[in-house]
Amino acid sequence: xxxxxxxxxxxxxxxxxxxxxxxxxxxxxxxxxxxxxxxxxxxxxxxxxxxxxxxxxxxxxxxxxxxxxxxxxxxxxxxxxxxxxxxxxxxxxxxxxxxxxxxxxxxxxxxxxxxxxxxxxxxxxxxxxxxxxxxxxxxxxxxxxxxxxxxxxxxxxxxxxxxxxxxxxxxxxxxxxxxxxxxxxxxxxxxxxxxxxxxxxxxxxxxxxxxxxxxxxxxxxxxxxxxxxxxxxxxxxxxxxxxxxxxxxxxxxxxx
Amino acid sequence: xxxxxxxxxxxxxxxxxxxxxxxxxxxxxxxxxxxxxxxxxxxxxxxxxxxxxxxxxxxxxxxxxxxxxxxxxxxxxxxxxxxxxxxxxxxxxxxxxxxxxxxxxxxxxxxxxxxxxxxxxxxxxxxxxxxxxxxxxxxxxxxxxxxxxxxxxxxxxxxxxxxxxxxxxxxxxxxxxxxxxxxxxxxxxxxxxxxxxxxxxxxxxxxxxxxxxxxxxxxxx
Numbered sequence: 001x002x003x004x005x006x007x008x009x010x011x012x013x014x015x016x017x018x019x020x021x022x023x024x025x026x027x028x029x030x031x032x033x034x035x036x037x038x039x040x041x042x043x044x045x046x047x048x049x050x051x052x053x054x055x056x057x058x059x060x061x062x063x064x065x066x067x068x069x070x071x072x073x074x075x076x077x078x079x080x081x082x083x084x085x086x087x088x089x090x091x092x093x094x095x096x097x098x099x100x101x102x103x104x105x106x107x108x109x110x111x112x113x114x115x116x117x118x119x120x121x122x123x124x125x126x127x128x129x130x131x132x133x134x135x136x137x138x139x140x141x142x143x144x145x146x147x148x149x150x151x152x153x154x155x156x157x158x159x160x161x162x163x164x165x166x167x168x169x170x171x172x173x174x175x176x177x178x179x180x181x182x183x184x185x186x187x188x189x190x191x192x193x194x195x196x197x198x199x200x201x202x203x204x205x206x207x208x209x210x211x212x213x214x215x216x217x218x219x220x221x222x223x224x225x226x227x228x229x230x231x232x233x234x235x236x237x238x239x240x241x242x243x244x245x246x247x248x249x250x251x252x253x254x255x256x
Numbered sequence: 257x258x259x260x261x262x263x264x265x266x267x268x269x270x271x272x273x274x275x276x277x278x279x280x281x282x283x284x285x286x287x288x289x290x291x292x293x294x295x296x297x298x299x300x301x302x303x304x305x306x307x308x309x310x311x312x313x314x315x316x317x318x319x320x321x322x323x324x325x326x327x328x329x330x331x332x333x334x335x336x337x338x339x340x341x342x343x344x345x346x347x348x349x350x351x352x353x354x355x356x357x358x359x360x361x362x363x364x365x366x367x368x369x370x371x372x373x374x375x376x377x378x379x380x381x382x383x384x385x386x387x388x389x390x391x392x393x394x395x396x397x398x399x400x401x402x403x404x405x406x407x408x409x410x411x412x413x414x415x416x417x418x419x420x421x422x423x424x425x426x427x428x429x430x431x432x433x434x435x436x437x438x439x440x441x442x443x444x445x446x447x448x449x450x451x452x453x454x455x456x457x458x459x460x461x462x463x464x465x466x467x468x469x470x471x472x473x474x475x476x477x
Contacts, residue, residue, distance in 0.1 A: 042431075044431045091432065091433075127432040129432070182279075184280060185278050185279020185280055185371060186278075186279050190278060192434040197272070197381055197383070197431055198272075198274060198381065198431070198435065199379070199382075200276060200278070200434075200437065202278050202279075204370065216371075217379045217380050218276045218277070218374060219366055219368065219371065219376050219379060219380075220368030220369070220371045
């Protein structure tokens with residue numbers, strides 16, 4: 001995914017640095033993120049909203065998190081932009097219609113023609129499908145969320161993103177991921193990294209791997225620090241939990 | 257509302273798979289040292305693996321049960337004459353091809369301790385299976401002596417072979433959904449075993465008859 005990020009911050013934050021250490025104070029960072037969604041063979045992109053948007057509709061509403069100007073609408077429902085909204089177990093499809101084509105408000109509509117009120121929150125991810133004849137650019141505008149984040153990882157697939165607009169390995173100091181490991185490779189957590197296709201990486205603890213704790217490819221190679229598999233800014237990833245019960249993953253993001 | 261609601265289906269015909277396993281001990285070597293099973297092979301990478309794919313409505317010529325499922329030391333000769341034929345000439349199942357490379361999807365079985373006996377085609381990256389749209393198919397994993405680089409060469413040499421049970425696997429119609437692993441789809445572990453070169457009992461009986469008739473012929477003279 002080609003992503004261009006620009007954070008417009010207050011002058012005091014011009015030299016802002018990112019730290020995983022908790023601080024007594026913090027300041028708001030507002031800005032925008034541009035995410036380009038190609039058409040054609042790579043028309044699906046795993047997107048994430050990493051900037052909090054608050055409007056009269058509520059917080060992080062799908063209808064508000066990225067501008068509509070780049071999205072495509074078609075009264076026949078053929079070339080419209082489609083959001084594959086991750087519902088925890090699969091996708092609910094929401095199709096974009098402009099005001100002229102919908103006969104009502106511009107925005108995303110569900111399969112029954114109902115205007116969508118769901119949110120696209122930080123930490124989550126969904127797919128978007130660009131059915132237009134050329135690339136489109138999603139622009140998110142909002143505030144970087146700072147503080148402690150807790151993910152609940154349920155058995156099966158979980159669509160996640162980093163809360164903050166950064167690109168790093170999820171088991172880095174900032175990412176903070178410590179997964180379930182099994183020396184036999186049965187119940188380990190599995191990362192599905194997205195790069196116009198899927199890359200499967202399995203989590204092993206240091207004790208189980210005999211080397212570094214982190215993600216290994218199917219050939220047993222340590223890949224945690226391979227930037228090719230980092231989630232990009234504005235991009236999601238799957239964690240597949242193969243063990244039973246839920247697991248919690250905590251990280252923290254503070255700008256100082 | 258004037259719009260026509262509808263979601264276009266998959267616009268790209270070939271389904272996506274991840275040809276790999278998580279974990280270890282899915283394939284073992286039962287041929288390099290006679291009578292000894294060695295999960296994932298010895299120090300050398302001596303097993304290659306591919307897979308047959310076909311409609312769930314059909315049963316592969318190999319049958320539905322993987323072989324060998326235990327510590328079988330070898331197949332007998334009569335089995336050996338049909339195994340490779342059943343793999344290469346099944347009218348309903350074909351060896352899967354990577355659409356992007358137009359080559360058979362073949363990869364070595366791992367010998368790394370961490371994932372020994374598992375495998376990971378393209379390092380675990382998804383790929384499109386040629387000539388198969390997204391949907392659910394019957395799959396059989398086929399493994400053989402990697403001294404032969406293709407199933408065809410292995411067949412010509414009656415090389416050691418083994419296969420998994422039949423299992424259902426979903427090719428994803430597009431990249432919005434992550435494909436599963438083979439073991440995650442229900443594949444059972446299996447070994448790779450030699451095809452016996454000793455004549456089977458019926459062949460020995462025929463040979464005996466031949467010798468007897470020679471003796472009888474000499475006595476008549």
